[in-house]
Amino acid sequence: MPTPRSTRAAADIRIDLLSGELRAGQKIVQESLAARYGISRIPLREALAQLQAEGLVVHEPNRGYFVARLRAEDMREVYRLREILEAEAITRACRHLSEADIERIVRIADDVESALSTGDLARIGAANRSFHFAVFEAAGMPRLTRILAGLWDSTEAYRGLYFQDPANHQHIIDEHAALLDALRRRDAKDAVVAQAAHRTLSLRNVSDRLPD
Amino acid sequence: MPTPRSTRAAADIRIDLLSGELRAGQKIVQESLAARYGISRIPLREALAQLQAEGLVVHEPNRGYFVARLRAEDMREVYRLREILEAEAITRACRHLSEADIERIVRIADDVESALSTGDLARIGAANRSFHFAVFEAAGMPRLTRILAGLWDSTEAYRGLYFQDPANHQHIIDEHAALLDALRRRDAKDAVVAQAAHRTLSLRNVSDRLPD
DNA sequence: CCGGAAACTTCTGTATACACTTTCCTCATA
């Protein structure tokens, strides 16, 4: 396995955080959490450092890490930031997209469809993410891509819930198609609108499950 | 001293990175860098993890950390992202600012002026940063504040050069005053413009010193 | 003389161990 323990731990913690296993505001005792994942504190701390950059945990010197409080309002912040930054990414992408880029994105969109038909949530999530980030990366702004990745990560666990409902599958396919169509025409405005529609739907889905 | 070694190391590395001591693309050998700062590899790794979130270094599993390549183009990306995100922060801040907030910001602006008169670069930098982040924080968007902090950090070392030139001192004072005036009037549009002027000037100053 | 595989070197990733800080409890005192 080429994945370091710290990376895997970060993924595990994300799940536990967002599934409510680790509750908001709670102190994170490194020893016990490390034991839970069967690793030592060193890789755990690196995972926590990464999650801090995503805003899922906060750190106080000599006092340790605490679970950040995620409320509906936080979710709205994440989505507002995505709105702004994804608009920038897509607008720039429209300027730079080559035909090869578009072909590649089309192939990934096909992957998403075939993943949806299997119902394998992990595969759907991975494919969907690949699709959107293939577009974002075409903007040629690596920092922007990284920031967006952090924002996506911070709500990663909720996306599974969204994919779980088969009623959403056709929406996803349609919205990806709309985005692709706009990209083909290099129509930044339409592309931004298509992306926004996609995002708004999933925000509604997610924020219903949070306090406040 | 309440600062953990890892935090201090991150600051040290930032300086060495941006002063050219550590060159772009270069592999970071943890052992030697740790020795250089007189610490062990553990806090160094945590510092590197943090710097990765800022985009100053990149990590490849089992291969280690490498110095990110910073070109004028990267600087333009950082400033473009700041432009978008600071506009959002200031717009929201205008909605939420209380009189007490404004008073506090005024006091910090005075700190900046007195720091400028002493010529102490570290103090000027700290005061200037406090000033702008006091405004950003008033937006009530903690993730946005954190992202902006990362963007500021990634060019921190260059800001010193800007403050060093006394010709810029009056600019800084005037622009802070203009921003404050707009904030008092809760005029989001003017405030964004004032902030933009401030930023543009320092971008020009910084990007002249980079390759490409 | 060259290509490729095996041994070696170097460095990363992680476990263990310990010092120092914070927190909590106890108990004496007003």
Add this chain to the structure above:
DNA sequence: TATGAGGAAAGTGTATACAGAAGTTTCCGG
């Protein structure tokens, strides 16, 4: 009963140590 000093317990921050992966050199067969 409330309060604060003192000390024990718990937990973080970091140094040291080691296993294993990546990179490098050496050596052999062609």
